[in-house]
Amino acid sequence: MDDDRVRATETSIRMLEGLIDLDGEAGITELATHLSVAKSTVYKHLNTLESSGLAVKHGDRYRIGLRALEFGGYAQRYDGVYDTARPQLRKMADETGELANLMFEEDDWGVYVHTSRGENAVEIDTQTGRRAYLHATGLGKAILATLPEERVEEIIDARGLPAVTEHTITEPRALFEELDEIDATGIAYDREECVEGMACIARPLSTPSERPAAISITGPVSRVSTGETEESIRTVLEQAGNVIELNLTG
Amino acid sequence: MDDDRVRATETSIRMLEGLIDLDGEAGITELATHLSVAKSTVYKHLNTLESSGLAVKHGDRYRIGLRALEFGGYAQRYDGVYDTARPQLRKMADETGELANLMFEEDDWGVYVHTSRGENAVEIDTQTGRRAYLHATGLGKAILATLPEERVEEIIDARGLPAVTEHTITEPRALFEELDEIDATGIAYDREECVEGMACIARPLSTPSERPAAISITGPVSRVSTGETEESIRTVLEQAGNVIELNLTG
DNA sequence: CGACCCGTTCGCCATCGAGAAACATATAGT
DNA sequence: ACTATATGTTTCTCGATGGCGAACGGGTCG
CATH class of the missing domain: 1.10.10.10 (Winged helix-like DNA-binding domain superfamily/Winged helix DNA-binding domain)
Known part of the structure; x- marks a missing residue:
């Protein structure tokens, strides 16, 4: 009915x-x-x-x-993750010089909730509130990796696995394999799966909130995906994530 | 009807x-x-x-x-002021260590649209999208000073001049006098008119957008209102404002 | 096991949302 | 200057539907 x-x-x-x-x-x-x-x-x-x-x-x-922004503010902040993560994102952006992002899962979408720009941050559209396919971004995959398999199935059923770029994962099989790996390593990579020429390194957040979340650093493949910087970005993510989680559980 | x-x-x-x-x-x-x-x-x-x-x-x-946030994003960004001001707010926050704010006027309210926190920034609620009386904040008074008198009258009629703290201006006469002064000097002060113990120095933005806007630095009276820092905050505001205006008109 | 409390469903009726068309007002064209 | 055309506003009418109250069903707590 x-x-x-x-x-x-x-x-x-x-x-x-x-x-x-x-x-x-x-x-x-x-x-x-x-x-x-x-x-x-x-x-x-x-x-x-x-x-x-x-x-x-x-x-x-x-x-x-702008009233919509007021309503949105409540959606953004109700569980404290946003407020806690915000200064850490800034730190991440400062330390890497790149673009730092926070994403929540809601309604089977990945929603960009905050971004912080470092000195060399690329100018791509990560407008607050924008929605993205979870399977096609590093942030999204990090989030998916924390969810039970049935939930991931649900999301796939609801939104599908469309190719956003030619590198996007479009096969459930391949996706689940990668999610396993992310779950094991705690880090998600995205190499031009979301935006041509851009790479993204992400880390899920384990919070007391029931709302799944992840943080990431995004930049040009040339900068983000080279062995050395990749290494340092990983540690930045790791530290920031730890601080956020600690602040929320503490 | x-x-x-x-x-x-x-x-x-x-x-x-x-x-x-x-x-x-x-x-x-x-x-x-x-x-x-x-x-x-x-x-x-x-x-x-x-x-x-x-x-x-x-x-x-x-x-x-979070969908509300998506809608709000469009309200926030349509005229480019937000995007242009954002990095400048950050710079202002870094240089002063205090809290930097951006406000728009909409629907006879002042709406906090973005904030950036410096090292020593006070923890007061400037949640994005929050509405405030225009007459009771430095930002709001800076905005009012750019509006024609009839418009200000309209706003007073619509929202009144309630006392937010005991220092809030509640007399139209006094308000108009101060607006004249702000218009002459280009700077608006707020000493505990909005939040007890807090002061705010603001500057209107003159943009091609029809939406009135202002930027400010907020902090404890003890830090912000002393002659020396006040001076330096004024120049920070002046510079940031100029850059924003230039970027928008250029 | 029974008494509650909650979300959900059902059926009814006056209201009101939606459409079409007329009206008013401003702008552009000749 | 005077149409012609576009837009926002108003009016009117009618069928759909929004809102209610009551009943249902599935939990939970005593």
Whole structure:
């Protein structure tokens, strides 16, 4: 039965998604045609969203409002992992000069929750809140490695194993093998599986929170994947991870 | 007429707010009694919110989902100010050792959009997305100083001038006087007007974006408000602000 | 084992969300 | 200057649906 959902809420959310599709900003007619609904419907929904701060009106154009950020903040911080990890990410970024990331698993997705940029950090899009396939990033694989096999199956069923680049693992068999190895070594590697030319070294976090998490360092293959730096990045990850885990259990 | 709003959407949003009220986490019955609506209603709304990622179910408890963070990210970044300011905030934090903040005005509120912590940064709550009265913070006053008088009147009408601490400006007269001074000097001070014991030095940002913004350094009165450091913080703010403005107009 | 408490399901009804079309207002074209 | 066209706003109508209350079923605690 589809009767345990509220359609009006769903369309309101579709409005927000529509705004994103239309480069984050749209007028009423524009959004109405994009979503194939009546103008008056869009009008009422945007009005409602605006009065709660989830949308913002500027002239005749609408955008997503900062209120969403407030809600997001609660999602981000409720278990303390974010707050604890944040200074460590910064330290990681400083020590390596690269890009440090924190990811949570939620709803079968990997969600980038925070990033910290070192001096030479690459400029790739790790916008806070962005979702990524768990099997296609070092962070995601690190997370998957901590989950029971059935859970991983579930996630595969839900999201599939699409190829994000030509190096992405797309075979369940291969994925499970790698997860075993990650579980054994405690470190996950990603060599251009997520972004062409980029590599990523990740480490799962073992926290009291029920929300799976991982941290990583990302950079160009040329820098991150060479034996020497790889070694030092691993220790940076290890230390930062230990500190985070200690702070959370202590 | 109240007919140009969507009630179902409003109640969905009330559910999210309710979750916050209940310490970020609640069961269905709990939330139903808190909001004084039928259990089945809460059930349907949370179900809907969950399937879009705005809520997350863990066992029988619901929380706000990280999807909100994704939406918030778009609100944060659409005009480029956030991305441009971020590295400068970090620099400000490093150079002063204190807490650096970025605030936007939206919907007559001041919204904390990013913070960067220096070595000695105080641990106060500047959670991303948090809203604050514009008249009661250095950041807010810096923003108000850039707005036309009518706009400031509007904001006062909408949000009032409540006393946040005993030092908060609560008289329109006094506020406008200070805004004039801020406008003349380009710097806004806040001495315990927002948080007891804390001072804040802020500077408005003049950007191509129609969204008013300001940056600041916050710290204990004892450190921030003494002549010498105050001086150096001012120059740090000035420089960072210039760089941001230059990057955005260039 | 029974009394509760919770999430879930069911069925009902007045409400209200959604659409279509008319209206108002601004901008562009000739 | 005056259409023509686009947009946001309003109105109206109708069927769907949101919200309720009550019943169900599965835990848990005494």
